[in-house]
Amino acid sequence: MGKLERSWEMVKASWAVLRQDKELMLFSLLSLGCCGLLCLGFLRAMLPDLLAAGEAAEASSAAGRLDPQGYFVLFFFYLALYLIGTYFSTAVAACAVIRLRGGDPTIADGLRIATSRLPVILGWALFAASVGMVLRIVEDKSKWVGKLVVGLLGMAFSIASFLVIPILAVEGVGPLEAFRRSAAMVKKTWGEQLAGNIGLGLLTFVACLPAVVFLAPGIMTGSGAALVTGILVAAVYLLAVTLVANTLQTVYQSAVYLYAS
Numbered sequence: 031m032g033k034l035e036r037s038w039e040m041v042k043a044s045w046a047v048l049r050q051d052k053e054l055m056l057f058s059l060l061s062l063g064c065c066g067l068l069c070l071g072f073l074r075a076m077l078p079d080l081l082a083a084g085e086a087a088e089a090s091s092a093a094g095r096l097d098p099q100g101y102f103v104l105f106f107f108y109l110a111l112y113l114i115g116t117y118f119s120t121a122v123a124a125c126a127v128i129r130l131r132g133g134d135p136t137i138a139d140g141l142r143i144a145t146s147r148l149p150v151i152l153g154w155a156l157f158a159a160s161v162g163m164v165l166r167i168v169e170d171k172s173k174w175v176g177k178l179v180v181g182l183l184g185m186a187f188s189i190a191s192f193l194v195i196p197i198l199a200v201e202g203v204g205p206l207e208a209f210r211r212s213a214a215m216v217k218k219t220w221g222e223q224l225a226g227n228i229g230l231g232l233l234t235f236v237a238c239l240p241a242v243v244f245l246a247p248g249i250m251t252g253s254g255a256a257l258v259t260g261i262l263v264a265a266v267y268l269l270a271v272t273l274v275a276n277t278l279q280t281v282y283q284s285a286v287y288l289y290a291s
Contacts, residue, residue, distance in 0.1 A: 037225035040289065044281040047129045048274070053137055054122050058276045061118035062269075065111055072107050105163045112155035112162075116195065119280050120144040120151060123199040126284035143199060150198055153205040161187055192216050192223055195280060196287035215290040222289065226282055234275040241267050 048054065121140030128135035144151070162184075169180040193212040197203065203211065216223060241264040248257025 034221075034225050036289070037222040037229065040222065040285040041226055041229055041282060043130065044126075044278055044285050047126055047281050047285075048278055051125060051129055051135060054125055054140070054281070055273045055277045056137065057118040057121045057140060058273045058280075061115055062272070062276070064114045064118075068107070068110055068114065101163065101167060104166070105159060108159035108162050109155055112158045113152060116151045116155055116158075116198070117144050117148070119195045120147055120199045122277055122280040123196040123284045123287075126281040127196060127200055127288065130285060130288055147198055147202050150202055150204055150208070154194060154198060154208060157205040157209070158191070189223075190216055193283060193287045193290065196284040199284075200287070215287065219286055219290045222286055226286065230275065230279060230282060234271065237271045237275070238268060241271075 121144035124143035125135035125137075125140040128139060165180050165184050165187075169177050172180065190213040191209055193215050194208045197208045197211050197215075201208070201211070244264040244267065245257065245260040247253070248255075248260040
């Protein structure tokens with residue numbers, strides 16, 4: 031079986047898991063909600079400082095750069111985002127692995143396993159936030175060539191850590207070992223990963239297109255009420271697509287992990 035065929039089989043298996051365990055999307059909803067509240071709180075608390083920093087940066091021709099205190103706050107913001115996202119993704123991956131191995135997972139199983147992995151989840155959040163912060167600082171202090179290099183390094187880190195979540199869920203190893211294991215498995219399964227990511231990305235894009243239809247009546251008639259209604263319906267629809275796509279992505283990572291291991 032070629033890489034494309036194998037990737038397609040894993041996508042179908044992942045979709046079958048999501049159809050059987052639709053409640054897994056609850057984890058993605060909780061993650062999205064917690065991250066959204068965190069972002070709102072961060073913006074509310076930091077907006078005056080960010081505006082002041084932006085004015086000072088513009089005056090000194092150093093746009094986009096933060097002071098040391100700003101980087102310190104941003105690091106903890108990254109850390110909180112990674113901690114929330116990794117915790118709930120680990121719960122999804124744990125349930126997906128149970129289902130793919132023939133079991134019948136529950137929400138309680140996912141929460142139990144993710145909670146038992148909290149020390150290593152925190153370790154991974156610290157590691158990933160540190161990498162992100164270093165890349166951000168280098169990017170802020172670089173010209174366009176440096177920004178391009180940082181972008182490539184960030185992409186390489188994302189690719190190498192593709193299987194970290196299921197590794198944390200199943201093996202419970204430390205962050206560095208999880209990253210090493212993920213990088214080795216990605217090297218072994220790069221074709222399945224690439225094909226699966228492209229396929230899932232295209233499916234998500236196509237699934238988002240109908241949202242435009244909800245806006246058509248308001249745009250065509252010029253009715254403000256119809257347009258507002260269309261925007262609200264489109265927002266709810268896109269939220270549902272996002273929940274499905276995010277959950278399916280984590281289930282697919284779990285399927286690739288099982289194949290690689």
